[in-house]
Amino acid sequence: MASFPIGKFIKYFILILFAVLFIMPIYVIIVTSIKPLDEVSLENMWALPSTIDFSSYSEAFAKLAPNFLNSIYLVVPATILSALLGAMNGYVLSKWRFRGANTLFLFILFGMFIPYQSILIPLIQFLRNIEMYNTIPGLILVHVVYGLPITTLMFRNFYANIPDEMIEAAKIDGANFLAIFRHLIVPLSITGFVVVAIWQFTNIWNEFLFAVTITTSDNQPIMVALQNLSGSQIVQWNVQMAGAMLAALPTMLVYIFLGKYFVRGLLAGSVKG
Amino acid sequence: MASDVQLKTKRKISKDQWTAIAFLIPSIILIIVFVYGFIGWTGYVSLSNYNSLIPDFSFAGLKNYLYLFQDFRFQADLRNTLFFTILFIGAVIVIGMGLAILIDQKLKGESIFRNIFLFPMALSFVVTGVVWQWLLNPSTGFNQFLSVFGIQPKWYTDTNILAGFEWGSIEFGLPVAIISVVIAAVWQMTGFSLAMYLAGLRGIPDELREAARMDGATEFQVYWKVVLPMLAPITISVIIIMAHISLKIFDLIYAMTGSGANFVTDVPGVYMFETTFRGNYYANGAAIAIIMLLLVAVFIVPYLWSSRKGDQ
Numbered sequence: 001m002a003s004f005p006i007g008k009f010i011k012y013f014i015l016i017l018f019a020v021l022f023i024m025p026i027y028v029i030i031v032t033s034i035k036p037l038d039e040v041s042l043e044n045m046w047a048l049p050s051t052i053d054f055s056s057y058s059e060a061f062a063k064l065a066p067n068f069l070n071s072i073y074l075v076v077p078a079t080i081l082s083a084l085l086g087a088m089n090g091y092v093l094s095k096w097r098f099r100g101a102n103t104l105f106l107f108i109l110f111g112m113f114i115p116y117q118s119i120l121i122p123l124i125q126f127l128r129n130i131e132m133y134n135t136i137p138g139l140i141l142v143h144v145v146y147g148l149p150i151t152t153l154m155f156r157n158f159y160a161n162i163p164d165e166m167i168e169a170a171k172i173d174g175a176n177f178l179a180i181f182r183h184l185i186v187p188l189s190i191t192g193f194v195v196v197a198i199w200q201f202t203n204i205w206n207e208f209l210f211a212v213t214i215t216t217s218d219n220q221p222i223m224v225a226l227q228n229l230s231g232s233q234i235v236q237w238n239v240q241m242a243g244a245m246l247a248a249l250p251t252m253l254v255y256i257f258l259g260k261y262f263v264r265g266l267l268a269g270s271v272k273g
Numbered sequence: 274m275a276s277d278v279q280l281k282t283k284r285k286i287s288k289d290q291w292t293a294i295a296f297l298i299p300s301i302i303l304i305i306v307f308v309y310g311f312i313g314w315t316g317y318v319s320l321s322n323y324n325s326l327i328p329d330f331s332f333a334g335l336k337n338y339l340y341l342f343q344d345f346r347f348q349a350d351l352r353n354t355l356f357f358t359i360l361f362i363g364a365v366i367v368i369g370m371g372l373a374i375l376i377d378q379k380l381k382g383e384s385i386f387r388n389i390f391l392f393p394m395a396l397s398f399v400v401t402g403v404v405w406q407w408l409l410n411p412s413t414g415f416n417q418f419l420s421v422f423g424i425q426p427k428w429y430t431d432t433n434i435l436a437g438f439e440w441g442s443i444e445f446g447l448p449v450a451i452i453s454v455v456i457a458a459v460w461q462m463t464g465f466s467l468a469m470y471l472a473g474l475r476g477i478p479d480e481l482r483e484a485a486r487m488d489g490a491t492e493f494q495v496y497w498k499v500v501l502p503m504l505a506p507i508t509i510s511v512i513i514i515m516a517h518i519s520l521k522i523f524d525l526i527y528a529m530t531g532s533g534a535n536f537v538t539d540v541p542g543v544y545m546f547e548t549t550f551r552g553n554y555y556a557n558g559a560a561i562a563i564i565m566l567l568l569v570a571v572f573i574v575p576y577l578w579s580s581r582k583g584d585q
Contacts, residue, residue: 011375018372019389022460025404026392028414045417088296096293106577108300111308113573115521117545117562119311121318121555126311145307148300177289177296206397208524209542213550223399227528230403237413240403248400255395259388262395263468 033057033242040238060229060242066218067225068246071205073136074221078143079200083193085144086151091185093152094159095167096177105156112149116209124213134215142214143204150203151196154268158192159185191261198258199265202251222247312566319559326553337560347561348443349536350544354568356447357455357540358519364459365515366508369466374496376467377474387471391464398461402528405457429453429530432537450537454526461525462518466511473507474500509576516572521565541565 032040036053093105123142124133132138162185170180211221220228226247230240255262322333341347372390376383393401408414409428416425429450437446477500485499486492523542532539532547541561549558 011378011380015375015386019386022389025408025460028408029404045413085300089300092293092297096290098290098294102581106581108304109577111304113517113569114308115562115565115569117542118315118566119307120562121549121559122311122314145303148304177292202395208397208399223397226403227399230528237407244400244403248396251395255392263391266394266465266468267472
């Protein structure tokens with residue numbers, strides 16, 4: 001039994017206090033975003049609205065919808081491609097180890113820690129040269145490449161839990177490298193794909209630095225549009241909050257319905273197996 | 274016959290081994306070009322005179338670096354990063370570990386608490402920035418609440434430097450405004466350390482605590498002498514991961530406060546972005562990026578290297 005020696009009441013008190021502090025920003029966003037315009041004043045910022053008014057949502061939606069779509073076009077292919085490449089790499093680096101495989105893995109892994117500012121200037125030049133600057137496919141390429149280290153790490157850790165004996169048995173049955181991958185490893189790693197896909201989806205959806213430097217106006221993903229919206233002086237606070245809700249909605253839904261996998265991704269990406 | 278089979282298997286494995294390496298090659302090429310090649314190119318730009326729209330790769334030596342270290346804004350950035358990193362990591366560890374220990378007490382509703390604390394992790398730093406910019410705006414947000422008590426902090430608009438003294442061209446000390454950004458960052462990232470510590474706590478066998486109790490340890494001692502030391506590797510991981518996030522932070526500050534008056538909330542990530550992509554000072558921007566990379570590498574390289582030894 002784990003029991004920290006303070007009263008149950010105090011434990012609950014601390015937990016509830018922090019829970020209230022953590023929820024407060026969410027409360028304010030939601031309450032503000034459903035207020036009619038004449039109630040969005042400083043004095044009743046914390047008050048519940050007298051009537052629920054979704055007009056700020058329709059205004060925010062009108063402004064953000066094209067960028068929301070851009071984000072969908074970006075996130076779906078980038079997530080699928082980076083998960084597939086990560087699975088292949090993880091498979092090789094965990095089940096077909098060769099001399100220097102560990103060092104090579106670290107060589108790849110380093111890429112996930114670098115500040116992306118340190119590759120941004122050549123990256124943009126490169127994208128201009130191959131005429132992918134300011135395009136969604138260009139952003140997809142960028143997210144697939146810089147997603148490789150984390151997806152490789154996650155799949156490598158995941159595959160480390162699949163017993164080598166199963167691979168050996170398949171080899172004795174005459175299965176080759178690709179057959180083992182397709183018929184044994186992939187079916188066994190459906191959970192792994194879910195965890196990695198959720199992680200990549202969340203990260204790419206929320207990403208800002210690449211989005212703001214590689215795309216302009218019409219091609220910008222949602223987070224850049226949200227930042228522009230909040231920087232604008234003429235847009236009301238309720239619209240900004242509704243915009244923040246819209247931008248956060250997909251990852252919030254993923255967290256609410258698939259939170260278990262999200263947390264597994266979080267742990268898989270940080271603890272080495 | 275037996276040796277025939279063996280021979281056949283052996284040959285087949287080596288062919289598969291080649292397929293395996295061929296599988297890796299596209300990724301390795303991408304990493305070599307996009308990570309290491311581009312870092313090298315950024316390093317090259319940082320040593321050039323490319324400080325306008327027209328590319329000029331003539332060799333400038335360390336000129337851009339020397340400029341930065343005398344630059345008021347960059348000195349302020351280093352100071353801000355230092356205080357941001359210390360406060361941010363400290364709070365994330367203390368609050369994350371504390372809440373993890375409380376959630377691990379087998380109380381009712383633990384999963385509700387866990388979900389609430391982890392929730393901000395799913396949000397973007399941009400969303401966090403937009404929201405907290407409003408919550409900590411001196412004339413709105415929390416100050417509406419605090420006016421009841423008669424306190425009205427200036428939050429991120431505060432230009433005071435606590436315990437400041439002249440150092441180079443800047444005043445060295447804790448910029449009060451940075452605390453606001455720390456609050457927002459802690460709100461977002463505490464869930465991470467909480468999840469890590471919770472996983473760690475669940476991994477400590479109950480027998481260990483039982484044994485300590487049998488030896489007459491009080492409950493406090495059980496935590497202090499058994500649980501805490503067993504969480505040390507997790508604390509190291511949390512410090513390193515949070516440190517690298519903190520050293521390269523950009524989007525939260527860009528969305529929430531920007532550089533601030535007198536650069537009180539500026540960080541290298543924001544400076545690099547603005548000087549490169551708004552000011553076209555490519556060589557200066559590249560130099561900032563290389564300094565950021567070196568700072569991150571100080572934490573990450575030993576961490577990665579030690580994990581390699583653990584692997585073998």
